[in-house]
Every structure is written in C-alpha cells, then in structure tokens.
Amino acid sequence: AVSYNTLINAFLKEDNVEEAMKLYAEMVESGCKPSATTYCLFMNKYCKQGQIAKAQRLFEDIIDENLAFDAVTYNILIEGLCKAKLWDEASRLLEDMPKKGLTPDIVTYNAFICNLCEEKKVDQAMNLLEEVRSSGLIPDTVTYTALMEGLCKNGEVEEAVRLLEKMRQHGQDPSVVTYNTLLRGLLKTGKVVEAEKLFAEMVDGCYFPDARTYDIMMHGLANAGKSIETYKLLKELQLKKPMQE
RNA sequence: AACCUUAUCGCAAG
Numbered sequence: 186a187v188s189y190n191t192l193i194n195a196f197l198k199e200d201n202v203e204e205a206m207k208l209y210a211e212m213v214e215s216g217c218k219p220s221a222t223t224y225c226l227f228m229n230k231y232c233k234q235g236q237i238a239k240a241q242r243l244f245e246d247i248i249d250e251n252l253a254f255d256a257v258t259y260n261i262l263i264e265g266l267c268k269a270k271l272w273d274e275a276s277r278l279l280e281d282m283p284k285k286g287l288t289p290d291i292v293t294y295n296a297f298i299c300n301l302c303e304e305k306k307v308d309q310a311m312n313l314l315e316e317v318r319s320s321g322l323i324p325d326t327v328t329y330t331a332l333m334e335g336l337c338k339n340g341e342v343e344e345a346v347r348l349l350e351k352m353r354q355h356g357q358d359p360s361v362v363t364y365n366t367l368l369r370g371l372l373k374t375g376k377v378v379e380a381e382k383l384f385a386e387m388v389d390g391c392y393f394p395d396a397r398t399y400d401i402m403m404h405g406l407a408n409a410g411k412s413i414e415t416y417k418l419l420k421e422l423q424l425k426k427p428m429q430e
Numbered sequence: 431a432a433c434c435u436u437a438u439c440g441c442a443a444g
Contacts, residue, residue, distance in 0.1 A: 190433045225434045232435095260435045267436095295436040302437090330437045365438045397438065 186212070190222050197230045205230075221252040225261055232265025240265050256287050263293060267300035291317070295327050302335025310335055324355070330363045337370030345370055346379070361387075365397050372405025380405060381414075 189212045196205040205227070212219060224243045231240040244262050247254050259282055266275035275297065282289050294317045301310040310332055317324055329352040336345035345367060349359060364387045371380040384402060387394065394402075399422050406415040 187433045194434070220433085222434050229435065257435050262435095264436060292436050297436095299436055325436095327437045332437090334438065360437085362438045367438090369438070395438095401438085 186217050186220050186223070189217060190220070190226060193223065193226050197226055202230065221247050221254045221258055224252065225258055228258075229261045229265075232261060232268065235269065237265055237269050237271065254285075256282070256290050256293065259287060260290075260292050260296060264296040264300075267296050270300075270304065289322075291322050291325050291328065294322065295325075295331065298328055299331040302331050302338070305335070305339060307332070307335040307339050307341070324352075324357065326352070326357055326360050326363060329357060330360065330366055333363065333370070334366050337366065337373070340374070342367075342370045342374050342376065346383075359392075361392055361395055361398065364392060365395075365401055368398065368405070369401045372401060372408070375409065377405065377409045377411065 189208060193205045193208050193212075196202075196208065209219065209223070209227075212223070224247050228240045228243040231237070231243070240262060244258070247258060259278055263275050263278050266272075266278065279289055279293065279297075282293070294313060298310045298313050298317075301307070301313065314324060314328065314332065317328070329348055333345040333348050336342070336348065349363070349367060352359065352363075364383065368380050368383055371377075371383065380402070384394070384398075387398075399418065403415050403418055403422075406412075406418065
C-alpha cells in the first residue's frame with residue numbers, strides 16, 4: 186500500500202490526477218486496501234485545487250470506513266478550509282480533534298496562522314501565536330516566518346525584524362526562507378542598507394542563499410540604483426552556484 | 431516503523 190501511495194503522490198505532485206486515479210483503481214482491483222494516507226493524498230490535491238467539497242467528502246469517507254486517521258488527516262483539511270477562508274468550518278474541525286483523541290500540533294496552528302497572515306489578519310495571527318504558546322506548543326520556524334511575511338505585507342517590516350530576535354530568544358533558528366522573507370520585506374520598502382546587513386548576517390551564519398535569495402537581492406539592489414552591488418552579487422552568484430530548489 | 435499536511439508564490443502595485 187505504501188508503494189502505491191508513493192506512486193500516487195508522485196503523480197499528484199506533477200498534476201497528473203488521471204494517472205493517480207488509475208493507480209488508485211489498480212490498487213483496489215489488486216486487493217490492496219487504500220489507507221487513510223491514500224485518501225489524504227487526494228484530499229490534499231482537492232484542497233489545493235479549491236475543490237473543498239470533494240475534499241470534505243473524502244474526509245467523511247475516511248471516518249465512515251473506519252480507517253486509521255491521525256492529526257495529519259485533520260491538518261490537511263483544516264489547511265484547505267483556511268485557504269478557502271472557511272474559518273468557522275476549520276475551527277470546528279480543530280475543536281473536534283480532542284474528541285477524537287487527537288492533539289492539534291504546531292502544523293495545525295500554523296495552517297491558521299499562515300492563512301490569517303495571507304488575509305492580512307496579522308493581529309489575529311499574533312493572538313494565535315500567544316494561544317499556541319499558552320497551550321504548551323512550541324512555535325517553530327514556519328510559524329515565525331509566516332508571521333513575518335504577514336507583518337511585511339502589512340507594512341510592519343520593523344516589527345517583522347524584531348520577531349527575528351524574538352524567535353531566537355525562544356530558541357528557534359531562522360531558515361533561508363525566513364531570511365528571504367525579511368530581505369524581501371526590507372527591500373520592498375527601500376531599506377536597502379538593512380537588507381544588505383541582514384544578507385551579510387545570513388552568510389556569516391553559514392546559511393546558503395538560494396536562487397530566490399539572489400533573485401530578491403538583485404532586484405532590490407537594482408531598484409535602488411545600486412548597479413555596482415548588483416553586479417557584484419551576480420558575479421558571486423556565478424562563482425558559487427547557489428543551492429537549486 | 432515506512433508513504434501524506436504548514437512558511438519566502440506576488441489573484442490591488444509587476
């Protein structure tokens with residue numbers, strides 16, 4: 186079953202739903218029972234396509250067929266519901282988890298926080314951060330990065346930079362994505378010097394800037410009229426060949 | 431035990 190799941194997942198990743206469905210059929214035919222994970226793969230795909238109704242149907246199937254589900258099962262649908270701005274539905278599922286013997290984890294909350302940030306509801310997201318803390322869960326790099334992104338989009342870049350300090354104080358290390366998010370926020374608001382400082386700090390900290398980092402930096406520097414710096418960066422890029430995605 | 435879920439992706443500035 187795991188092999189089938191792996192294959193189905195591969196097809197879904199490249200948007201080949203047809204082939205994935207075929208495999209699913211083959212799986213059933215060969216007497217291999219689809220697991221909750223199998224359903225989750227499709228559920229996630231439907232969520233990403235905005236086909237929430239279909240995703241919800243699959244979720245119910247999992248329950249009805251008494252398949253062994255876990256927090257991930259919930260997380261996938263919650264993420265989909267949040268993305269579709271169906272907050273009430275999502276909250277309902279969150280409250281449902283304990284009743285099913287499941288404990289919401291950081292990914293569960295991150296789904297809410299990330300999507301709240303995208304909706305420019307950073308305040309609510311920040312409130313959730315406190316809730317997460319008081320519930321005993323540890324906000325992770327994803328949590329902080331999402332909040333930084335939200336703050337930047339909200340024009341609160343300084344606040345985002347402050348969060349970087351806070352996350353460190355709480356023992357969480359930034360990732361390349363974290364830096365990229367902040368660099369982008371700084372450059373978009375013309376804070377070129379700060380961005381350059383942060384970039385240096387990133388490199389000092391033994392982080393490997395990826396293709397996106399260079400993209401962000403070069404655009405930002407070029408926009409600021411710093412063609413020399415942009416050129417230097419380009420040279421550096423050609424020499425170092427950053428990590429591919 | 432293994433396979434599945436969340437952040438830099440820009441749907442108002444591009």
